[in-house]
Amino acid sequence: MNVRVVIAEDAALFRAGLARLIEDQGHRVCAAVGDGGALLAAVAEHQPDVVVADIRMPPTHTDEGLRAALEIRRQHPRTGVLVLSQYIETRYTTRLLEGNAAGAGYLLKERVADVAEFADALERVAAGGTALDPEVVGQLLRASRRADGLAALTARERHVLALMAEGRSNAGIADALVVTGGTVEKHVASIFDKLGLPPDEGDNRRVLAVLRYLGS
Amino acid sequence: MGLLVTTPTADPSPGGQTRVRSPWAVARAAGVAPFTRRQGRELLFCLAGLPFAVVSPLVLFVLAVDLIWLAADGGRGNPSPAEMAIACVCLGLLLVLLVSTRAARRLGSLQRRLATRLLGIRVAAPPPVRRRPGGRAWPGPGPRDGAGWRVMAYQLAKLPIGMIELYAVFFWIGGLVNLSYPLWWGAFRNHPPGVRLSPVPVFTPFGLFGEGTFHVATLPGTFAAAAAGAAMLLAAPWVTRAVTSADAWLIRGLLGPGRLTQRVHDLELSRALAVDDSAALLRRLERNLHDGAQIRLATLAMNLGMAREKLGDGGEVPDAAAARELVDAALRGAKDALGELRGLVRGIHPPVLDNGLADAFASLAADRAIPVELEVSIPVRPTPAIETIAYFCAAELLANAAKHSFANKLAIRAAGQRDVLLLSVADNGTGGADPARGTGLSGLAQRVAVVDGRLTIASPPGGPTKITVELPLRA
Numbered sequence: 001m002n003v004r005v006v007i008a009e010d011a012a013l014f015r016a017g018l019a020r021l022i023e024d025q026g027h028r029v030c031a032a033v034g035d036g037g038a039l040l041a042a043v044a045e046h047q048p049d050v051v052v053a054d055i056r057m058p059p060t061h062t063d064e065g066l067r068a069a070l071e072i073r074r075q076h077p078r079t080g081v082l083v084l085s086q087y088i089e090t091r092y093t094t095r096l097l098e099g100n101a102a103g104a105g106y107l108l109k110e111r112v113a114d115v116a117e118f119a120d121a122l123e124r125v126a127a128g129g130t131a132l133d134p135e136v137v138g139q140l141l142r143a144s145r146r147a148d149g150l151a152a153l154t155a156r157e158r159h160v161l162a163l164m165a166e167g168r169s170n171a172g173i174a175d176a177l178v179v180t181g182g183t184v185e186k187h188v189a190s191i192f193d194k195l196g197l198p199p200d201e202g203d204n205r206r207v208l209a210v211l212r213y214l215g216s
Numbered sequence: 217m218g219l220l221v222t223t224p225t226a227d228p229s230p231g232g233q234t235r236v237r238s239p240w241a242v243a244r245a246a247g248v249a250p251f252t253r254r255q256g257r258e259l260l261f262c263l264a265g266l267p268f269a270v271v272s273p274l275v276l277f278v279l280a281v282d283l284i285w286l287a288a289d290g291g292r293g294n295p296s297p298a299e300m301a302i303a304c305v306c307l308g309l310l311l312v313l314l315v316s317t318r319a320a321r322r323l324g325s326l327q328r329r330l331a332t333r334l335l336g337i338r339v340a341a342p343p344p345v346r347r348r349p350g351g352r353a354w355p356g357p358g359p360r361d362g363a364g365w366r367v368m369a370y371q372l373a374k375l376p377i378g379m380i381e382l383y384a385v386f387f388w389i390g391g392l393v394n395l396s397y398p399l400w401w402g403a404f405r406n407h408p409p410g411v412r413l414s415p416v417p418v419f420t421p422f423g424l425f426g427e428g429t430f431h432v433a434t435l436p437g438t439f440a441a442a443a444a445g446a447a448m449l450l451a452a453p454w455v456t457r458a459v460t461s462a463d464a465w466l467i468r469g470l471l472g473p474g475r476l477t478q479r480v481h482d483l484e485l486s487r488a489l490a491v492d493d494s495a496a497l498l499r500r501l502e503r504n505l506h507d508g509a510q511i512r513l514a515t516l517a518m519n520l521g522m523a524r525e526k527l528g529d530g531g532e533v534p535d536a537a538a539a540r541e542l543v544d545a546a547l548r549g550a551k552d553a554l555g556e557l558r559g560l561v562r563g564i565h566p567p568v569l570d571n572g573l574a575d576a577f578a579s580l581a582a583d584r585a586i587p588v589e590l591e592v593s594i595p596v597r598p599t600p601a602i603e604t605i606a607y608f609c610a611a612e613l614l615a616n617a618a619k620h621s622f623a624n625k626l627a628i629r630a631a632g633q634r635d636v637l638l639l640s641v642a643d644n645g646t647g648g649a650d651p652a653r654g655t656g657l658s659g660l661a662q663r664v665a666v667v668d669g670r671l672t673i674a675s676p677p678g679g680p681t682k683i684t685v686e687l688p689l690r691a
Contacts, residue, residue, distance in 0.1 A: 011511040013549070017518045024522065056506065086510055115525045176415035 003126040006046055008039035008053040009033040009067060014109070015079070018052065021112060025119045036068035043072050045078060050080040050103075050126035054059065055092065066092055071086070080125035084109050088135045090143070094207065094215060101211075105131030105167070120172075130167030130207045137165040144214040151192045158185040162205040165210045169203050247450070253561055254336075258456045259388060261334040262381035265463070268327055269378025272371050273311060315364035317356040324367035324471045331467050336458055339472040342366075343481065362474065377466065380459045387452035390419035394445025397438040413577045418444055421451070456479035482665075482674035490666045501560070508556045569607055572597060576607050577628050586618055586626050594632035598689045605667060606630070606639050609660055609685050613641035616656055621645025634688065640684040647679030657683075667691035 005022050009015040030046035033039050035057045044053060051072055054211045055065040073096075074085065075140060080103035083096060093106045105125040111133065112118045121131035141162060145148060147157045163173045182205045192199060197209050267669045280303035285295040295303075296297065321342070328339050341365035357364060396417070415431035418441040423429045432441050473481060519542045526539035561567075569576045574592040581588035598606070610628055617626055623645030630639045649659040651673065661671040664685055675681035 011507065011515070014511050014515045014518070017515050017522075017545075019519060019524055024525070058582070084512070086506055109511070109514040110517050112514070113521035115521045118521075 001029040001123055002189075003050055003123060004040045004046065004048040005029050005122070006039065006048045006051045007210040008036070008051065008057065009188075010054060010057045012033045018112065021115060021118070021129045022052075022122070025115070025122075027122070036064040039065070039068045043076060043161065046080055047076065047191070050082060050122060050142075052084060052122070053083050054109075055087070063092070066095065069096060074099075077103075080104065080128065081120060082107065082125045082131065083210060084112075088133070088139055090136055090139055090215075092138075093132060093136050094211070097201050097208065097211065098215060099138075101130045101167070103128045107136055109129060117202070124167065129169070129207040130204050132166045132207070134162065134166055139163050140165065140211065140214045146195075146213060149195050149213075153191060157187055159182065161191055161210065164188065164191075164206060164209075165214070166205050167197075167203065169190075192204055223511065225633070255453050257334045257336075258460045259376065259385065261460055261463075262332055262385050262687070264455060265374070265381060266329070266333065266378055267336050268323070269374045271323065272277070272375035273368060274375055275309065275590055276310060277303060277307050280310075281654060304454065311368055312359050315357070315361055315368065318357045320367040321357065322363070324370070327370075328467065328471045331464060333470075335464050337464050339467065339468055340478070342471075342473045343477055346629065353431075362477075364473065368467060373466055374463075375434035377459065381463065384452065384459050386419075387421065387455050391445045391452055394419055394441045397441040397445070398435070401438045403690065415434045417435075418447070420444060421448060423567045429658060441467075486662070486666045489662045493588050493663060493666075499554050501564070502557075503520045504560055509553045509560070512549050512553040512556065516546045519543070519546040519549065565604065566607065567587070569603055573603055573606055575628060576603075577630060579608070579612060580611055580614060581626075581628060584618060584626065586624060588614070589627040590628070592631075593628060594637065596689060598632070598637050598687070599682065601691050602637060602667065602687050602689060605663065605669070606637060606685070606687055609620065609664065609671075610639060610641060612632040612660055613683055613685075615645055616649070617641060617643040617645065617681065619651070621647070621679070623679075623681075637687045637689055638684065639687065640682055642680060642682040644680045646677075647675045647681050649673055649675035649681050649683070660685075685687030 005027055007015060007018055007022070009018060009032070010035075015034070016033050030048050031042040033042050033185055039051065039053060044047075051069070052066040053069050055063055057064040063181060065085075069083050072079055072081055081096070083092070084107055085092065090096050090107065090213070096104050097105055102123055105121055107121060111121070123129050126138070141150065141158070142181040150158065150161075160173055163176055168176065170181055170184045170188065173188075174181045177184070189199075191197075195213055197213060209211050275540065281300060284299045284303050284306070285291060287294075288299055297495075309658050314323075325341060328341065331337050331339065345357040345361060354549050397416070404558050413433055415433035417429045417431050418588045420429055430440075432438055453510075469475075472478065523539045523546065525540035526535040526542065528534045566576060566579070571625065574595055577590060577592055598601075609652070610630075614626060614628070617623055621643045623643035627642045627645045628639070629642070649657065651661065657671070664687065668685075668687060668691070669685060669687040672684045676682070
């Protein structure tokens, strides 16, 4: 799979490393820019499959990247947005996924150290899937006010729930847990039953359902 | 309060001379004194302040007694004790009324403005009345307004001091009149010899007419009068200065915010500064970590991740050269991150400070490209907070001096006296350090003020500059 990528990151060393990493995976980096404005311009010009954006960039050094990402999701629905950040911040995640989890991702920067995992997340988002950082999902699970509902789950089911929230497909979950697809399907059905969620739908709607459940 | 800039305007002599050295200079200062603009303004203040002296509780009391006495007894005999008591009550009510409405505060503000305009003293207005939530809607400050009562106290003191101010005015007028005696004597009293002229009285500081004055009846005598007038004119500026200074002291004490209120105000200000300062420090720290060490470590992890990829899963290494290059980059990144963290740690709390200020200053001095002379004697160790403030003051002052002064020699002196730490940083550069330009010095002064310290700047244009920081030993 050859993906066309635009990178926005203000730290030059990290940006160069990221570009190299992505190209090593056989993808194409159309542009690598250093702030939100340049990112929007580059997306309009190249119409990439996916954007990899830092949250905090000049000139405001606040949530420049996130705002640009939301703008891209509005204007170019076919471009996936993978936000890289140094914060574990569930507010940012919910803003990013508001109403639609398709083609969106939020990862901590250090995830790039696991090249295969990162490449997988990038491709998933480029293909219209979802990728959420395990730390963010963990935070959501810990902070969830639905503790009683979660208590009904077995340890295995909780693990499957977390992987689901990260945006993995059943096949991906099966790979991660080293079990068969059938086993995962059984777990997922049981989870949806116990939490009172609507029956299993597509991967992205599933992510939204789970997040909504955890956040409410 | 935190910042003090020494300038030549703070001089005590009425002549406006900066330094009085020789007797000749003293004489010149005394001779020039009456004609300076400042003298004119002080004289004007003495006159303009007079109407205010009439609004004295004492005058009001006498007025009240007289009115009641006139109304009750038609002004016959003496006022009875009962009438005096009624006058007292009336006066009390009147004072309460003046304080409760804004009248007293207005009276104070008027005189404060007059003093600012003519005496050049700046007195802050008392803080506005704090309304208690849910209190009744009363248009004035109410009868318990301390500022209003202090204005009344000032009015009480203004009567005697106003009289002395009038006396100072008399020095000027009497002096001028005396000085004019030879002129009009020559013009109008040019009688043939043998005619005896009635003597005219000469004003002296001791009286207008009668006792305390002397009389002249001849032309040569008028020169004695002129001499007395000249002497009075020479003395006049000093009398005026003395009485207006006393008045200024009263105005500061009674028409200002009051010492306790001022202190509370200062503390509120410095607390706000301290809170802002520490918030800004944390923010800067977060920014430095986020944009520095954290991103370096993320890059390092990424490089290692890529190198791991290039090394393959055991056995054959697919791309050894690329892997080596990536590991090298990661190593460089690790060293950079370490260096950056070291800098940050030092900025938070330099470890050498644990050994005391002497060592810390020595290490600061050693870091400078310009030679720094060091003289430290601190027998009693200050508290850690004071040591930290002193250290960062010295560091910033040294950095300032190196950056702006073009000096080739710097000096740090630190001396611990009984309960004060005196730190000074001097350079032989171009001078002209001004807290108004740039925020560095005023920021330092604010930080020093948080612990009731003081920063004094002596930096005439052309240099040298010496900045002294006074800190309490404990805080």
